[in-house]
Amino acid sequence: MxxxxxLVMDLQKAIVDRIPDPDYTPRPDRAVAAARRAGVPVVYVVIGFRPGHPETRSSPQFSALPDGAFTDGDPGAVIHPDVAPRPDESIVTKKRVSAFAGSDxxxxxxxxxxxxxxxxxxxTSGxxxxxxxQAADLDYRLTVLADGCGDADPEVHRVLTDKVFPRQADVTxxxxxxAGLA
Structure with missing residues (x-):
């Protein structure tokens, strides 16, 4: 069975605020509400670092973050209020791009x-x-909610969801x- x-990934205020689509957050919010109604666990994944970012020093991508970004107390690091977790839902903190990297x-x-x-x-491209x-390599079955994802480059999003992701996941x-949950 x-x-x-x-998985609700990187929907933190500083990240969501960079997406120009004002209609974005209602889509993952609908997915969260439906998952809860159907008894499907919702797991939130966030990027987070210690003060001083010691875990980013070897990373070309993350070492350039401003001091204090994505640390406790950073208002941009909180999960966007449109998709906020319930107290009983898991929040997993990752240290790199993949939700599995540096997390439990x-x-x-x-x-x-x-x-x-x-x-x-x-x-989508991150x-x-x-x-x-990584999840495919760990033998998870996968579904991608294409309109529940977003990217700064709409063409990259389209290519990934139309051509790349279907090789390893159902894309819907x-x-x-x-509708399939009912």
């Missing part, structure tokens, strides 16, 4: 007997792509996924 979880996500999922991941998040690839829309 398949046990699914909805695999332990949380395996502890819940989860074998199917439904992916939503920002950005956390979604990296998580999909938030509304189609919700």
């Amino acid at each position: 398949t046990h699914s979880a909805l 996500l695999d332990l949380v999922l395996r502890g819940g007997a989860i074998d199917h991941l439904v992916l939503t998040g920002l950005a 956390v979604v792509l990296s998580t999909l690839r 829309t938030v509304d189609a996924w919700i």
Whole structure:
């Protein structure tokens, strides 16, 4: 039997605020609400670092972050209020692009007997792509909610969701996924 979880990835205020689509957050919010109604666990994945960012020093991508970014107390690091977690939902902190990198996500999922991941998040070419690839290597079944993801480059988003992701995942829309839960 398949046990699914909805991953809500990098929907932190500083990241969501960079997306020009004002209609973005209602889509993952609908997925979260539907998952909760159907009893599908919702797992939030966030990027987070210690004060001083000691874990970023070797990373060309993350070492350039401003001091204090994505640390406790950074208002931009909080999960966007449109998709805020409930107190009983897991929040996993990662240290790199993939939701699995530097986190205990695999332990949380395996502890819940989860074998199917439904992916939503920002950005399609970042956390979604990296998580999909690593999750496939870890033998998870995968679904990507294409309109529950977003990218600064719409063409990159289109190529990934239309051509790359279908090789390893079912790609659908938030509304189609919700309809399948009923």
